[in-house]
Amino acid sequence: MGQCLRHQMHWEDLEEYQALTFLTRNEILCIHDTFLKLCPPGKYYKEATLTTDQVSSLPALRVNPFRDRICKVFSHNNMFSFEDVLGMASVFSEQACPSLKIEYAFRIYDFNENGFIDEEDLQRIVFRLLNSDDVSEDLLADLTSHVLSESDLDNDNMLSFSEFEHAMAKSPDFMNSFRIHFWGF
Amino acid sequence: FLQELPSYRSIARRRTTILSRDKQSGTLLKPTDSYSSQLEGGITENFNSQSIRKYALNISEKRRLRNIQETQMKYLSEWDQWKRYSSKSWKRFIGKAREMTTHLELWREDIRSIEGKFGTGIQSYFSFLRFLVLLNLVIFLIIFMLVLLPVLLTKYNITNSTFVLIPEHNQCDLMPLTLFQGFLEETCLFYGHYTIDGVKFHNFTYDLPLAYLLSTIAYLALSLLWIVKRSVEGFKINLIRSEEHFQSYCNKIFAGWDFCITNRSMADLKHSSLRYELRADLEEERIRQKIAERTSEETIRIYSLRLFLNCIVLAVLAACFYAIYRATIFSQEHMKKEIDKMVFGENLLILYLPSIVITLANFITPMIFAKIIHYEDYSPGFEIRLTILRCVFMRLATICVLVFTLGSKITSCDNYSCELCGYNQKLYPCWETQVGQEMYKLMIFDLIIILAVTLFVDFPRKLLVTYCSSWKLIQCWGQQEFAIPDNVLGIVYGQTICWIGAFFSPLLPAIATLKFIIIFYVKEMSLLYTCRPSPRQFRASNSNFFFLLVLLIGLCLAIIPLTISMARIPSSKACGPFTNFNTTWEVVPKTVSTFPSSLQSLVYGVTSEAFAVPFFMIICLIMFYFIALAGAHKRVVVQLREQLSLESRDKRYLIQKLTEAQKDVKNRVDGR
Numbered sequence: 001m002g003q004c005l006r007h008q009m010h011w012e013d014l015e016e017y018q019a020l021t022f023l024t025r026n027e028i029l030c031i032h033d034t035f036l037k038l039c040p041p042g043k044y045y046k047e048a049t050l051t052t053d054q055v056s057s058l059p060a061l062r063v064n065p066f067r068d069r070i071c072k073v074f075s076h077n078n079m080f081s082f083e084d085v086l087g088m089a090s091v092f093s094e095q096a097c098p099s100l101k102i103e104y105a106f107r108i109y110d111f112n113e114n115g116f117i118d119e120e121d122l123q124r125i126v127f128r129l130l131n132s133d134d135v136s137e138d139l140l141a142d143l144t145s146h147v148l149s150e151s152d153l154d155n156d157n158m159l160s161f162s163e164f165e166h167a168m169a170k171s172p173d174f175m176n177s178f179r180i181h182f183w184g185f
Numbered sequence: 186f187l188q189e190l191p192s193y194r195s196i197a198r199r200r201t202t203i204l205s206r207d208k209q210s211g212t213l214l215k216p217t218d219s220y221s222s223q224l225e226g227g228i229t230e231n232f233n234s235q236s237i238r239k240y241a242l243n244i245s246e247k248r249r250l251r252n253i254q255e256t257q258m259k260y261l262s263e264w265d266q267w268k269r270y271s272s273k274s275w276k277r278f279i280g281k282a283r284e285m286t287t288h289l290e291l292w293r294e295d296i297r298s299i300e301g302k303f304g305t306g307i308q309s310y311f312s313f314l315r316f317l318v319l320l321n322l323v324i325f326l327i328i329f330m331l332v333l334l335p336v337l338l339t340k341y342n343i344t345n346s347t348f349v350l351i352p353e354h355n356q357c358d359l360m361p362l363t364l365f366q367g368f369l370e371e372t373c374l375f376y377g378h379y380t381i382d383g384v385k386f387h388n389f390t391y392d393l394p395l396a397y398l399l400s401t402i403a404y405l406a407l408s409l410l411w412i413v414k415r416s417v418e419g420f421k422i423n424l425i426r427s428e429e430h431f432q433s434y435c436n437k438i439f440a441g442w443d444f445c446i447t448n449r450s451m452a453d454l455k456h457s458s459l460r461y462e463l464r465a466d467l468e469e470e471r472i473r474q475k476i477a478e479r480t481s482e483e484t485i486r487i488y489s490l491r492l493f494l495n496c497i498v499l500a501v502l503a504a505c506f507y508a509i510y511r512a513t514i515f516s517q518e519h520m521k522k523e524i525d526k527m528v529f530g531e532n533l534l535i536l537y538l539p540s541i542v543i544t545l546a547n548f549i550t551p552m553i554f555a556k557i558i559h560y561e562d563y564s565p566g567f568e569i570r571l572t573i574l575r576c577v578f579m580r581l582a583t584i585c586v587l588v589f590t591l592g593s594k595i596t597s598c599d600n601y602s603c604e605l606c607g608y609n610q611k612l613y614p615c616w617e618t619q620v621g622q623e624m625y626k627l628m629i630f631d632l633i634i635i636l637a638v639t640l641f642v643d644f645p646r647k648l649l650v651t652y653c654s655s656w657k658l659i660q661c662w663g664q665q666e667f668a669i670p671d672n673v674l675g676i677v678y679g680q681t682i683c684w685i686g687a688f689f690s691p692l693l694p695a696i697a698t699l700k701f702i703i704i705f706y707v708k709e710m711s712l713l714y715t716c717r718p719s720p721r722q723f724r725a726s727n728s729n730f731f732f733l734l735v736l737l738i739g740l741c742l743a744i745i746p747l748t749i750s751m752a753r754i755p756s757s758k759a760c761g762p763f764t765n766f767n768t769t770w771e772v773v774p775k776t777v778s779t780f781p782s783s784l785q786s787l788v789y790g791v792t793s794e795a796f797a798v799p800f801f802m803i804i805c806l807i808m809f810y811f812i813a814l815a816g817a818h819k820r821v822v823v824q825l826r827e828q829l830s831l832e833s834r835d836k837r838y839l840i841q842k843l844t845e846a847q848k849d850v851k852n853r854v855d856g857r
Binding site: 016019066090182 | 251284301441442444447463826834
């Protein structure tokens with residue numbers, strides 16, 4: 001992180017980004033550096049965009065089982081501008097507040113984007129987490145039913161945002177695991 | 186249909202804003218995409234610009250918000266403008282200061298890289314080690330400022346001081362100090378060196394014995410408060426949950442993946458550990474159900490088997506304690522012989538015999554416990570916890586046994602009479618120094634063992650596995666796994682020795698700090714070069730609470746010998762700052778008696794029974810009140826959950842009725 005260069009970014013822009021995101025100065029400069037390495041040469045960083053494939057291949061996201069969902073949630077029209085990348089890094093930064101993380105975690109885990117995390121979403125989450133070929137149907141169904149029995153308060157077989165928020169507020173590992181430190185190479 | 190419900194829409198609106206925990210701001214902001222016209226009108230004045238960051242919008246929208254906010258500011262009065270400007274700059278200053286202090290954090294990069302490569306469980310071990318380094322450093326600073334600084338000032342003749350006078354009418358038969366062997370005993374490493382009674386400054390005399398005692402109490406209180414503060418986080422979470430803490434499926438599935446993993450092999454390992462953990466949890470649930478369905482016959486059989494096995498465990502513990510007791514007595518007796526007559530190696534063996542026996546016991550007993558618990562037929566999670574608990578007890582109790590053996594030797598008076606001095610002054614003219622020596626030996630031996638195990642067991646094992654992997658035996662044995670519970674017990678053991686020994690040997694915390702720094706680097710190298718990550722991983726939240734709990738047990742076990750030696754055993758009359766007092770604790774009553782009489786009567790009043798008993802009763806009443814309150818809250822939570830599920834059923838029933846009615850109307854319209 002110490003090798004990032006201060007390259008073409010104006011001081012006012014840096015100050016503005018610091019005020020609008022949870023990132024520190026060094027982190028913003030690091031992301032700027034990474035962005036410049038990936039975007040086509042010659043373009044001003046504020047106008048360049050990256051594809052989701054490029055962002056998915058960053059070391060920070062390369063092995064993440066949810067990287068396609070992360071890219072979908074944070075990009076606009078499947079393209080990432082510099083500010084989109086900053087917004088993504090801000091949510092995953094260490095200083096971000098819990099409510100912001102829970103908000104975006106809900107969007108990431110909602111695979112079918114119907115505003116609720118239902119059984120289908122849960123099964124896909126578990127499948128991605130286990131990442132193995134011989135996962136039996138029983139195991140998936142068992143785990144899904146356990147999660148729902150713990151956090152589905154109104155018994156409608158899906159998690160609304162407030163139920164998810166309630167479950168994550170009680171979860172001791174959420175803040176520690178929903179963090180990405182380093183966005184460089 | 187469900188998306189048109191008012192409850193869903195209000196949540197959706199709330200989702201694109203922030204639920205600002207700020208008590209100042211009143212209304213919530215409407216999202217910019219659909220309600221932009223209400224945007225300008227809906228902002229209140231007491232808007233904190235720091236809370237813009239918390240909004241779940243992208244940066245361009247936040248920028249618009251900020252511009253609107255700033256134009257709004259023009260309509261405020263001068264006073265409000267200045268208030269907001271100053272609060273903004275204050276918050277920015279705090280943010281920058283926090284950023285600076287994170288740079289000062291010790292070993293930040295090392296711990297981050299360990300987290301990325303090995304996961305948060307092992308990272309929490311290294312954070313715990315860092316915490317202990319800081320704790321020992323602070324303890325040493327306290328002792329330095331209160332005790333060592335005046336001694337140094339006196340040594341370099343910066344101030345005058347009076348030395349401890351041995352009163353003439355004391356009839357203890359004092360042995361001359363020249364009989365002490367070894368050069369270390371005379372140095373400021375041990376208690377015996379501190380013979381200053383009072384250090385004279387301009388206006389007052391600095392009472393060194395009182396300072397010595399107060400520094401001990403201060404570092405124990407500071408350790409207790411710091412550990413409790415750190416463990417409050419984990420404990421708060423435990424209190425909220427009614428079910429099994431840390432085992433919740435929600436936690437494991439939604440917060441199961443460590444997003445900071447960047448390594449392909451680490452990711453594979455995380456997947457396999459998640460598979461293992463989730464399967465183990467389901468298995469445990471099945472076993473628990475099986476246990477609940479046991480017949481009474483089986484239950485009796487299991488319980489009698491467990492009783493028998495627990496007796497075996499107690500017997501093993503008793504055997505170890507007895508071995509340590511005999512080793513200590515043997516070592517103490519033979520230490521007194523003329524040392525130059527013995528061979529050097531034999532001398533060292535006798536000196537370090539208690540440490541060797543303790544290390545052997547701590548090595549053998551975990552294996553015995555692991556074998557025994559197989560037969561006790563507990564669920565897997567409980568098995569692990571019980572084994573760890575037994576090992577913790579074993580490790581920490583060995584130190585207590587050692588200290589109590591020493592204590593019993595000091596106050597045992599077979600042939601020599603102890604009436605004059607209260608302790609065995611022939612064998613132990615300066616018993617505090619000798620206890621301090623034992624603690625120092627334990628600590629050094631512990632460090633040597635850790636270094637030796639790493640150098641002579643871990644690295645060769647790694648070399649064998651890398652170069653001779655064709656041998657079946659080596660393949661079975663495999664590479665080292667970083668066993669977190671054993672390592673944590675090791676450092677808690679070291680810290681307990683430090684706490685007990687710091688009273689008898691004031692420089693011990695400094696040695697402990699250096700020792701833990703060395704251990705950090707050694708363990709880090711051992712982890713990076715010789716260990717493979719284990720498939721069964723500790724969770725970070727679980728680990729933190731477990732480590733601090735074990736440390737707290739160590740602290741409680743350390744306080745017991747200290748209080749006994751301070752309050753019961755008479756202090757040495759031949760050395761140390763407390764020769765003028767019967768026991769170490771006597772300094773405090775003597776100091777209180779020099780206070781002005783009003784203060785004295787206040788102190789006596791506070792410590793008398795007339796105050797203590799009502800105080801205790803009031804505390805009990807307050808505790809019962811909080812317990813009752815917690816019980817009432819739990820009942821309310823259960824009722825609310827039931828009510829929520831009822832509401833949802835009502836909702837579905839009404840929707841069903843509505844769709845039927847709509848279909849009816851449609852049919853009627855079509856039919857006409």
